[in-house]
Amino acid sequence: EPHAKRSKKSTFVPTSDIVDALRKEGFVPFLATQMRSRQNPKHSKHMIRFRNENDDQAKDYSHELVLVNSHDGTSPYVLYAGIYRKASDTGLIVGDLVPNIKVRHNKDPIKDILEAASRLQDMFSVVDERITEMKAYNLEISEIIKLAESAVEIKYQDKPRAITAAELLVSRREEDRKMDLWTIFNVVHENMIKGGLAGTATTNPDRTMKTKPIRNINENVRVNVDLWNAADSILPKAAVTEEAEQLDEVTETVAEQAETIASLKKQVRALKRALKAFQKPQEQVKEKHAA
DSSP: OOOTTSOTTOOOOOHHHHHHHHHHTTEEEEEEEEEEOSSOTTOEEEEEEEEETTSOTTSSEEEEEEEEEETTSSSOEEEEEEEEETTTTEEEEOOTTSOOEEEOSOSOHHHHHHHHHHHHHHTHHHHHHHHHHHHHOBOOHHHHHHHHHHHHHHHHTTSOOSSOHHHHTOOSSGGGOOOBHHHHHHHHHHHHHHOOOEEEOSSOTTSEEEOOOOOOHHHHHHHHHHHHHHHHHHTHHHHHHHHHHHHHHHHHHHHHHHHHHHHHHHHHHHHHHHHHHHHHHHHHHHHHHHO
């Protein structure tokens, strides 16, 4: 049911119609969550994760399109590039690497949503490259601690903290006991999203408690995006040495070329002087004969 305060120009389209349209384009819904409004239980926000039925099943993860929308149309449709990690059964949302796309409730939102889905699908090659880079980069201990501490800040912000960075680094399976950025990032992500970690009650330091999973859609998106960005911010350090070496090679080549050009210019000037010196006596001889 559309919200009474929606603009008259906006169009109410049932989410089921959008799901059907995306399904026809090969995007199959795999997970749907809903968050009801406290002010009006009839209106709610939902998040649906779609996977492309033609996606490469050999990889250890799948591409996802993540659609967030309010049931009553009070907020725009938002599409995110997502990743489903098979080992941990968790859904990630790609951060600033692939910006989300907002679609208004206009005359033909389904058409705009399909176009947005196609644009995001085209960007997954960039995501794959970034994941490959993350897997190839082994973290230093200081970088692992930095990522975990950033995650705690992201989760609790200015609220009392029930857990420390150390709890977020406990892997839940043998295959996740690695030092590469992709694995550590996913260990931290799984612990944050799924909860279940032993911690200290924020209201009573003498009482222990277990962290809760993040079910709130807005919070889930915020934590997902911010955590991806935190992990991504570490990655450039992996390429600094290689990029610096490449830059040095380019700089050296440019310097050599500059020296060659300078030498050639010097030779050209010398040839011009020699030619001028040769031509001057010839001109004097011509003048004498003319006289």
